Amino acid sequence: MDKRLERILPRVQKPARYVGGEYGAVVKDPAGVDLRFALCFPDTYEIGMSNLGLRILYGVLNGMEGVWCERAFAPWGDMEAAMREAGLPLYGLESGDSLRDFDIIGFSIGYEMAYIAMLDMLDLAGLPLRSADRDGSMPLVVAGGTAMYNAEPVADFVDLVLLGEGEDELPALVSLYRRARQAGWDRRALLREAAKLPGFYVPSLYQIDYHEDGTIAAITPLEGAPATVTKQLVADMDRSYFPVHTIVPSTEVVHDRVTLEVFRGCIRGCRFCQAGFVYRPVRCRSKDLLVQYGQEACRASGYQEMTLSSLSTSDYRDLTGLCDGLEPFCREQHVNLSLPSLRADTFSMELMQRLQRGRKAGLTFAPEAGTQRLRDAINKNLTEEDLQQSLRTAFSGGWNSVKLYFMLGLPTETDEDILGIARMADHVVRCWRENASNKNRGLRVTVSTSWFVPKPFTPFQWEAQIPLEEYERRVKLLREAITARAVTYNWHDGDTSFLEAVLARGDRRLGRVLEEAFRRGAKLDAWQEYFDLSRWLDAFAACGLDPAFYAGRVRQRGEIFPWSMIACGVREDYLWRERERAYQSVPTPDCRTACGGCGANSLVGGTCHV
Amino acid sequence: MSKLRLCFVKEGPAVYLSHLDLLRTFQRVFLRAGIALRHSQGFHPHPLLTLALPLPLGQASSCEVLDFETNSEEDAAALPERLSAVMPAGIRAVDCWMPEKPLRELALLQAEVTFCYDQGTPPACWQGLEALWGRESLIIQKRTKRKALADVDLRPMLREAVPVREAGEELTFRVTVQAQEPGLNPALLAEAVRLYAPALAPDFVRVRRLALLDKTGKAFR
Structure with a gap:
């Protein structure tokens, strides 16, 4: 172990995060590989190791001959400071080698607030932040993940963006890199070739021109880059890699269990939900394969907890069959099977009761809005009767803790909708009084609201985020309307959601702001411990940019978005139609009931298998 | 079973x-x-x-x-x-x-303690440390579980300290200390050095346990 590291570790919190060596971590002989890949997650170890995508890509890359993939996470503030003080560069957890010595550095970016942590990690690795300042002697820096559907705020920092699902794109990147090395291409030539591959977006090959009002006048592809880059996906989930043998962290992480991904995509089409559109179309894994993977993964890891994962697990066609298949094994091996993201319907509740053993954990529902009118407007297909029905079953079955999630500031929201949230909470309390099997234990209802952030590739991508003062007024309105003692109200910090709204639909001029905020000390800004909006506002002022231009402006139809060179399969006219239906409070049926013609079927040869 | x-x-x-x-x-x-x-x-x-x-x-x-x-x-x-x-x-x-024996009969712990000196080992280091271990008491302040500071005498818990090797910037000795009720964390010996022989205080301490013993000094089974 590096002597500097040995001296630092006893002084920092949870040093086990920084040493690797977990069961299942892949260690190869550096002399036996020709390509070193650093898979980077711009958040802490505990968050990153909970990410299924990271485990999939780690497995895919390490399964390749001659490739050694390692991990790197953002160090917590104490470790970061100690590393800088000791002059210890960011290193791969498996080898301890500096990230600078890797061939490719790949960031998985799921969330806008992680941009700044990516800059921090590049800087800690001793690399220039800007792509233009790095040459072929330095690692190629690539990025992917949900937040990269609009990569423009980080366009100046990354060399290459991989759009969509990485299972097939990363092997393609590896062969391209090898080809470039063999042919002796310089970095520029490599990027030019990369731009020819499907799903590979090279920001430096696009020139952006702006109108005087700050909106985009034109996006011009350069040097033969395509006008549109379309995301890539895995068409057949049964043939895609599943990490049966994966890393088992020795120290506690957030999701410390087997995660069984049952399908990708979502049939629902909630109009605020970016994941619901960018992961289209739905692709399922077969039940029997899932049962097999679940058992093998538990045996291989020693985990005694397993969770079914997807955007809406109730929509898995044979969910009952899947649970039937897993249940005997789980019972025998004392494995706890959990089903998050269930819908509030009778079927799901019965299933949950069946799987529940021992302690009754809290129930969580996300009605998102307080009135049927607004739920129709956002296409959240949940009625209060559904919820009441589920709660009746739950309360009579002994549950006594309910969490309800809502958003404030959704398009078309009125005070009536906000007061509707308080009414719903009251109805929950009444339902408990009428149905609880054991009232001695009392009832706990938690109502949480977040501040709606409009995201690219959703029907609300044209919308303005409501101003901060207005958000705070609505929080106050709701806080005063919630009177029942059993109900606790939590609301999301406004500062973070505001910046998130700015970055989500930002253009590449924000690169300067990110750099400035970083110089002013921003780092792990997804964490309240480190986030400070005033630092960002100062950075905006220093760059002469107005954050409200990005967060609080209604876009006109036809405006060129910063992400207009990207295609996720769902057509813009479909999104606009959905927006119009939102204003009429007209719900759209799910994909299974009726195809809405969004266009994502073109990604899987014309027919979605919903 | x-x-x-x-x-x-x-x-x-x-x-x-x-x-x-x-x-x-x-x-x-x-x-x-x-x-x-x-x-x-x-x-x-x-x-x-x-x-x-x-x-x-x-x-x-x-x-x-x-x-x-x-x-x-x-x-x-x-x-x-x-x-x-x-x-x-x-x-x-x-x-x-x-x-063979219940855990409560675990009495002694043998460990190798390495003091690291970034500027090289100080002159007459062995002798200085030997003199320190030879004292009648070695009282240091230690945080108790209730977070208060308490005086603890390390000396009665330290049974033996023998030089093992000196290599460049590192000095290693083997100690036998009481394992429990109360037990001595061998790393605390550096605290005593810092207090009573500051010139010999190491920049870093490494500890490796070698053996667990019963009260007669035989391997604990």
């Missing part, structure tokens, strides 16, 4: 696993090896695993002891290999046997 005792090594990256991390890791190690542990009876059943003497974070050991109970009959001789195959880096089982 078997009641067994395991001896394992904890070194390298594993020295940064906390006591709780280690217990969690062992639960999974046994499951991966296909060995069902006996669980406590009660509302929240937990596997019956006991680490004899929790190892301070950052210290290595060649002689950690874990007591456990299995549901099935297990061949103790075959267990170290089976368990080691599914352990994280830095942990390795070396021996397994039927416990």
